[in-house]
Every structure is written in structure tokens, then in C-alpha cells.
Amino acid sequence: MSPKYSLIIPIYNEEATIAALYERIRAVIDRLDGSTEIILINDGSRDRSLPLMRELHHHDPRVCYLSLARNFGHQVAVTAGLNHVRGRVAIVMDADLQDPPELIPKMIEQWQQGYQVVYAQRTQRRKEGWFKRSTAYVFYRLLKQLADVEIPTDTGDFCLMDRQVVDVLNAMPERNRYIRGLRSWVGFRQTAVKFDRDPRFAGDAKYTFHQSLTLAISGLVSFSSVPLRISTYVGLFAAFVAVIMMILVFYWRIAYPGSPLTGLSTIVVAIFFLGAVQLLSIGILGEYIGRIYEEVKNRPLYTLSEVAGFEQVTEKAFDRDHPTQAHPEEIS
Structure with missing residues (x-):
């Protein structure tokens, strides 16, 4: 029994x-x-x-x-x-x-x-x-x-x-x-x-x-699915920051032609910031894709x-x- x-x-x-x-x-x-x-x-x-x-x-x-x-x-x-x-x-x-x-x-x-x-x-x-x-x-x-x-x-x-x-x-x-x-x-x-x-x-x-x-x-x-939405929000935030930085750089070049803020350091910081956002988003997406891959192997x-x-x-x-x-x- x-x-x-x-x-x-x-x-x-x-x-x-x-x-x-x-x-x-x-x-x-x-x-x-x-x-x-x-x-x-x-x-x-x-x-x-x-x-x-x-x-x-x-x-x-x-x-x-x-x-x-x-x-x-x-x-x-x-x-x-x-x-x-x-x-x-x-x-x-x-x-x-x-x-x-x-x-x-x-x-x-x-x-x-x-x-x-x-x-x-x-x-x-x-x-x-x-x-x-x-x-x-x-x-x-x-x-x-x-x-x-x-x-x-x-x-x-x-x-x-x-x-x-x-x-x-x-x-x-x-x-x-x-x-x-x-x-x-x-x-x-x-x-x-x-x-x-x-x-x-x-x-x-x-x-x-x-x-x-x-x-x-x-x-x-x-x-x-919140992590996927978070990566979207972070991407939108990064785009907003990029637009603000573009406006500021354009302003500094006109108002302060010799300012160090318009030099190489600004470009490097922007590149690192956008790169970090992209890697974070790819990593989150990879977690979900990896689970799909595990499931389809059956x-x-x-x-x-x-x-x-x-x-x-x-x-x-x-x-x-x-x-x-x-x-x-x-x-x-």
C-alpha cells in the first residue's frame, strides 16, 4: 500500500x-x-x-x-x-x-x-x-x-x-x-x-x-520581467543624459572655447557611461536568452x-x- x-x-x-x-x-x-x-x-x-x-x-x-x-x-x-x-x-x-x-x-x-x-x-x-x-x-x-x-x-x-x-x-x-x-x-x-x-x-x-x-x-x-524593463529605463536615462551632455558641450564650446570640459575627458566619460549601460542591458538580456536556450535543448x-x-x-x-x-x- x-x-x-x-x-x-x-x-x-x-x-x-x-x-x-x-x-x-x-x-x-x-x-x-x-x-x-x-x-x-x-x-x-x-x-x-x-x-x-x-x-x-x-x-x-x-x-x-x-x-x-x-x-x-x-x-x-x-x-x-x-x-x-x-x-x-x-x-x-x-x-x-x-x-x-x-x-x-x-x-x-x-x-x-x-x-x-x-x-x-x-x-x-x-x-x-x-x-x-x-x-x-x-x-x-x-x-x-x-x-x-x-x-x-x-x-x-x-x-x-x-x-x-x-x-x-x-x-x-x-x-x-x-x-x-x-x-x-x-x-x-x-x-x-x-x-x-x-x-x-x-x-x-x-x-x-x-x-x-x-x-x-x-x-x-x-x-x-522587471530586469528587462529596468534595462530599458536605464537606456532611456542614458539617452537623456547624452542629449543633455551634447547641449552642454555645444554651450561650453561657444561660451568658453578654452574650457577643459569640452576636451577628451568629457568624451571618455561619455563613452564609458554608455558602454556600461550597453553591457548591463546585454547581460540582463543574456540571462533570459540563456534560459530559453536551456529549455529548447529538452x-x-x-x-x-x-x-x-x-x-x-x-x-x-x-x-x-x-x-x-x-x-x-x-x-x-
């Missing part, structure tokens, strides 16, 4: 946390009102994460795992988990224990009250540096102002989603995925559960500043090297989304 709840946990080099993660999750799911499957997704880990996942699967049949053929990134790993859920409810959480498993029963309570998406909203970020807190604060509020849909502030991927929402997400063909944005876009009844975010249990943060910035840009470009979103714990995987997950993959029974 299919489980009632499905936990989706992407893992990348988390050998130091897997044991503690499993113990805390087991303590929670043993008290739930229905059966639960734990879906671990190995996102190309280079440590002992995959062997530990195999051990957990042999020890506890509720533990299933997918092993991606290489590191495809956190959002793709979450998508792989969503493609394979069998429960009526999917719960997405990180493996570093910054997302506390003890919050799951409270999220389920909200689902039982009729909410189809329950997202965890951070009230505090314990032991995080001021720079990370400040940039996250600014980004979430900027995204909320610019995005075409209302994306809640201070939320990550830690959430509960009803099966109906999961099916809609799985039907979306997008390749540059920003799960928390897609989760907002689909609609349905949504609510927040607030919590204080703990520091990592062990190991180093897997999201570097560059990766966080890339994810932020992806979220902004995927859910807003490659599989991910490839799997190993699957275990799924007695039956729907044909939709393998044939439509991943037509080049072997059937899971052939892999294992």
Missing part, C-alpha cells in the same frame, strides 16, 4: 549528519497517524553519504533512495524526489538539520485543516553571520516586490505539499527550477508555520555565496545511477520526464 506521508531530503556530502538526521526523523514519523516513506536523494556526493543511505535502506524499509548520476544541484534533487513520491503528502526538508523534523506534526495539522501548501517561515537565523542575514533579508523583500507572484519572505524549500500540488509541479516542464517560487505560483490554499532556524548540525555549508547568488538570480529571472532534467526502495514507480516519472533512463528494477 502507498504511504500516507513522503519525506524528500536531498543530500550532498552529508555523511556527518545522516545518522542524527535519521534518528530525529524516526522519532517523529513513529508518532504520525499514517505510514511514511523517507526519500533520500544523493546529489552526486563524494563522501560516504551513499553507502550510509544504503545501510539505512537495509535497516529500515521505509527509507528509499535515489542516486543521481552526478551533482545536478539542490533544486533538481528536490524535483527528483517530487517525481517519485507515493504519499498523499510530500514534505521537503534539508539534511543539515537546520530544518527541524520536529516541526512536521505542526505542518500536518495545518494540512488536516484544509491547507494544501504549508511552508516553514524563519523568524530567526541562529549563528549566521551578519552578511548572510542581511543579503537574505534584502533578497527576499526585493523578490517579493519584483516577482509576478507573491513569494513569501524568509522561506526556503522546507514545506509540506498536498498530492494535488505535487502533481501540478511534476507537470511543469521548466528546467531552471526555483521550487519556492513554483510553489507560490501554483496557488491553492497556503499558510505559514514559523520557526527559529538552527545552525548546521555538522559539516560546512553547501551553499556558497556564488551558489546562493546564482539561485537568487534564477528566482528573480524566472518570476519577473534534455532530461537529471539522470539516475541507482534507485532502491520503490516497488512501483509510475511510468509517468520515467517515460515522460526521463525517457533515456532504465527502469528502476533494471538498475537495482
